[in-house]
Amino acid sequence: MNSELIKKENNEVTLKITVSSDEFEKAVNKAYNKLKGRFNIPGFRKGKAPKSLIEAQYGKGVFYDEAINIVFPEVYTKAIDENNLEPVDRPELDIEEIGDGKDLVLSVKVTVKPEVKLGEYKGIEVDKIEYTVKEEDVEARLEQMRNQNARLVTVEDRPVQDKDTVTIDFEGFVDGEAFEGGKGENYNLVIGSGTFIPGFEEQLIGAKIGEEVKVNVTFPEEYHAENLAGKPAVFEVKIKEIKVKELPELDDEFAKDVSEFDTLDELKSDIKNKLEEDAKNREEAEIRNKVIEKAVEVCEVEVPEVMVENQISNMLRDFDYQLQMQGLNLEKYIQYTGMKIDDLKSQMKEEAEKKVKTSLVLEAILKEEKIEVSDEDVNKEIEEMAKMYKMDLDKFKATLRDEDMDYFKENIAVKKTIDMLVENAKIA
Structure with missing residues (x-):
C-alpha cells in the first residue's frame, strides 16, 4: 500500500491510496469466506460453492464491496499516519480503479484538524480583578440562612x-x-x-x-x-x-442550630472567611478566562464547520442530561417552549465555535511549549477525583479505563498550558 497527498484546500484533504493487486486479492478471498454462505449455487451445498463459480454467476465484482470494507480501515489509518493528518470527520471514499488483477486505487476526501498560526501569546496584558467582601455580603448570607431555616x-x-x-x-x-x-x-x-x-x-x-x-x-x-x-x-x-x-432570631442559639459554632460572631467570621475564599477563586477564574480569550484573539485559525457541528451535538447532549436531572428531557423542553431544534442549535453555534477555537489554540500552544504530563501529575489528579467522589483511592483506580487515563492527561496538559499563560501574563 502507498498513499499520496493530492491536494489540500483549507481544511479539506484529498488522498490517493493504492492497494496492490495481491493485497486486494487477499481481501477478496476474506470477503468470499465471510459471505459464501449467502449464495445458492446448483449442485453445491450452501456455503460450499467455489469462489470462481459464484463470481461467474453473480459477476467478478460480487465480493468487491466487502473486500473494500475489509481493507480500507487499515490502509486509511496508515495513509493518515504517513501524511501526519488528524481527521475530524468521516472520510468520503471514491473508487478510481478496481478490477481483476489490477491495483485498487482509492480517492479519499476528509476534513482535517486545521493549522493554528500562533501569535504573541506570552506577555498578554489583562486588568487585575478584585472582589471585596463587605459587611452587607455577610448579612445577606445570614439572611439567606434564616430563610432556609424558616x-x-x-x-x-x-x-x-x-x-x-x-x-x-x-x-x-x-x-x-x-x-x-x-x-x-x-x-x-x-x-x-x-x-x-x-x-x-x-x-x-x-x-x-x-x-x-x-x-x-x-x-x-x-x-x-x-x-x-x-x-x-x-x-x-x-x-x-x-x-x-x-424567621428565626439571629442570635447565638441560631448559630448553634445551623452550624458547628457556639456564637453568632463565630458564625459571621466563618461566613466572611468563606466569602473571601470564594471571591479569590472567582478572581482567579475570571483572570484565567480573560488570559485565554486574549491568547485566542492573537492566534489565527479557520475552524471547520464539522467541528462546530460536533461541538453543538455535544452541547445538546449535555443540555439534555441537565434537563433529565430536573425531570425533563430535550424533547419535552422543545415541546414546552415551542422552540425548534434548529433554533436551539442556532443559539448554541457562536458558543460552540468559541469552544472549538479555544481548544485548537490551547492545543497548539501546548505542542509549541512541549508541555508534558508526568505520572506524578496524573496520580495527583486521581487522588483529588477520589476525594471528590468520596471513594477509596485503590477502589477508584480500579474503576478507571485507558480512555479515562487519556482524558485525565489531556485535561492536565490543558490546565498546565493555561497556568503557563497566566504566569507569563501582565496583570495590572
Whole structure:
C-alpha cells in the first residue's frame, strides 16, 4: 500500500491510496469466506460453492464491496499516519480503479484538524480583578440562612398578603371551557413568586380562607401551549389555607442550630472567611478566562464547520442530561417552549465555535511549549477525583479505563498550558 497527498484546500484533504493487486486479492478471498454462505449455487451445498463459480454467476465484482470494507480501515489509518493528518470527520471514499488483477486505487476526501498560526501569546496584558467582601455580603448570607431555616406558620385571622404561602384549589377556563393542565388541588403557591401567569397571584391578595375568587388573566403571546397563547382565561380559585414564613432570631442559639459554632460572631467570621475564599477563586477564574480569550484573539485559525457541528451535538447532549436531572428531557423542553431544534442549535453555534477555537489554540500552544504530563501529575489528579467522589483511592483506580487515563492527561496538559499563560501574563 502507498498513499499520496493530492491536494489540500483549507481544511479539506484529498488522498490517493493504492492497494496492490495481491493485497486486494487477499481481501477478496476474506470477503468470499465471510459471505459464501449467502449464495445458492446448483449442485453445491450452501456455503460450499467455489469462489470462481459464484463470481461467474453473480459477476467478478460480487465480493468487491466487502473486500473494500475489509481493507480500507487499515490502509486509511496508515495513509493518515504517513501524511501526519488528524481527521475530524468521516472520510468520503471514491473508487478510481478496481478490477481483476489490477491495483485498487482509492480517492479519499476528509476534513482535517486545521493549522493554528500562533501569535504573541506570552506577555498578554489583562486588568487585575478584585472582589471585596463587605459587611452587607455577610448579612445577606445570614439572611439567606434564616430563610432556609424558616418555618411556615398557619394564620387564620387575616386575609392573604404578599409573600404568604397559600394552599389553593383552582380550575381554568378559556371561552367557558376547561382546558387541559388548568386544574389543581391543594397547590402551594407563594404570592409574589411569579410562578403563575402574570396578574394571577396579585388577585388573591385580600382573599380569606374558604373564599372563592375569580381570577381574570391573559396568557402570554409566547406561552408554550399554542392553543392558549394570547388568550384571556378565568380561573376559579378557592383559598384553603394561608401560611406565613416565620424567621428565626439571629442570635447565638441560631448559630448553634445551623452550624458547628457556639456564637453568632463565630458564625459571621466563618461566613466572611468563606466569602473571601470564594471571591479569590472567582478572581482567579475570571483572570484565567480573560488570559485565554486574549491568547485566542492573537492566534489565527479557520475552524471547520464539522467541528462546530460536533461541538453543538455535544452541547445538546449535555443540555439534555441537565434537563433529565430536573425531570425533563430535550424533547419535552422543545415541546414546552415551542422552540425548534434548529433554533436551539442556532443559539448554541457562536458558543460552540468559541469552544472549538479555544481548544485548537490551547492545543497548539501546548505542542509549541512541549508541555508534558508526568505520572506524578496524573496520580495527583486521581487522588483529588477520589476525594471528590468520596471513594477509596485503590477502589477508584480500579474503576478507571485507558480512555479515562487519556482524558485525565489531556485535561492536565490543558490546565498546565493555561497556568503557563497566566504566569507569563501582565496583570495590572
